[in-house]
Amino acid sequence: MTITYAHVDGLSSMTLSQEEPPADLAPGTVEVAITYCGICATDTHNYTSGGQVPPAVFGHEWTGTVSRVADDVTGLHLGQRVLACVGPACGACAMCRAGHADHCDLAFAEANGVAPGSPAHGGFAASMVVPARRVMPVLDALSDVEAALVEPTAVTFHAVKRTRQRLGAVVVVQGAGPIGLLAAQHARHAGAGRLVVIEPNESRRRAAEALGFTEVLAPGDAAREAVLAATDGLGADVLYECTGVAALLQPSAELVRRGGTLSLLGFPMTDSTVSYGDWQVRELTVVGSLAYNHEDFLGAQRAIADGSVQVAGLHTGTIGLGDLQTMLDELDSGETTHAKVLVDPSR
CATH class of the missing domain: 3.90.180.10 (Medium-chain alcohol dehydrogenases, catalytic domain)
Known part of the structure; x- marks a missing residue:
């Protein structure tokens, strides 16, 4: 048919x-x-x-x-x-x-x-x-x-695994759609010491709060100040960019501390403009992630089964x-x- x-x-x-x-x-x-x-x-x-x-x-x-x-x-x-x-x-x-x-x-x-x-x-x-x-x-x-x-859970499982987030890391998740909410849960499961979710949509912010996240903020100066205050002005250890909005790539990088990691999950459909010099001077590690490996599906299933990811x-x-x-x-x-x-x- x-x-x-x-x-x-x-x-x-x-x-x-x-x-x-x-x-x-x-x-x-x-x-x-x-x-x-x-x-x-x-x-x-x-x-x-x-x-x-x-x-x-x-x-x-x-x-x-x-x-x-x-x-x-x-x-x-x-x-x-x-x-x-x-x-x-x-x-x-x-x-x-x-x-x-x-x-x-x-x-x-x-x-x-x-x-x-x-x-x-x-x-x-x-x-x-x-x-x-x-x-x-x-x-x-x-x-x-x-x-x-499980499939979107495997996408985010794969990304957090590739990022090699350290225990106790200060983590920012930008975007609280399904991918952002799953990435945030994996990051928490991986031992984030503090986790901030940034999302413009009020209903999505409520969804993040329902999953137990307590620092859920709208984008803007207040969110930036909260991240800096939590890190003595340094910036996040890891930022997971989950929106795929091309214009947010450089502002996202600027929330990451010198020597920190920008992890890319969202897929922009247009080219992005970034400051290559800024990234180089601050020695950012940029991790791209697309799709998954076979074993990520088993890891994702186990995370759901034991309640680590809802x-x-x-x-x-x-x-x-x-x-x-x-x-x-x-x-x-x-x-x-x-x-x-x-x-x-x-x-």
Whole structure:
């Protein structure tokens, strides 16, 4: 079947073709009946841009149950709950052969929907066929809603892991959308000594407070002064930039102390202007983070299972496939109150 989503202002359109599952599964693949698929900013951007990301990426935050297994696949069984992930390091690509398995070319291609055998469409569907290496069993302790939120949790788990935040660090998290709230929880779990959340939206500030964060501030001079006061005028040890707003990159760097770390999670869609000399003179460490490794999904699941990271509160709505276009328009408007919306194809 083919579902066409036309942006309401007529500036862009996108067609998602959901192919009928093959009668016989190809070797190394499984079919998954989708339980939930989360909508993220990448999906909204894809919708407004007319489908500029690979089809497999449109609807990449999914969980479901195994409905068919190819004859050569082991370790997975019918009815098993699974979630989308990237496969383990392949051991054969140029990066792996050079000893850089954490940056495996195949896993990176899978994360970006361009690997050989990538699905023909994402999880905004009743079912999909994927390589077996691209699914991970869901821990028994997780609910289906929590399982649907593992993918963004893995994104932020990966970023905090790469940042190598020191115990007791003074941490600033800029942006309290789903990614910012998850990054803040991972940073707290990693031993932040003091953590300040900066967010302009009042409802998002309340969401941060509901997660136990006590220093939640609107951006501006008061937030800057609070960070400086907490550090004897030095600035934060680590700042996680989670907004993806290009204009905030240099102001974010200026909140970091000399020798501190600026960790980039938000993805700007335009070029940024920064002061190269400022960064060099102050010897900033800048850590870029995109996507994840296979093991990050297990770490993310364990963090949710033991309560270190709470995700259920981020879930603010569930819709059916027929409501996807309307919800994408709402999320793109900038006026939504939603944090994380899940699509349930059975509705």
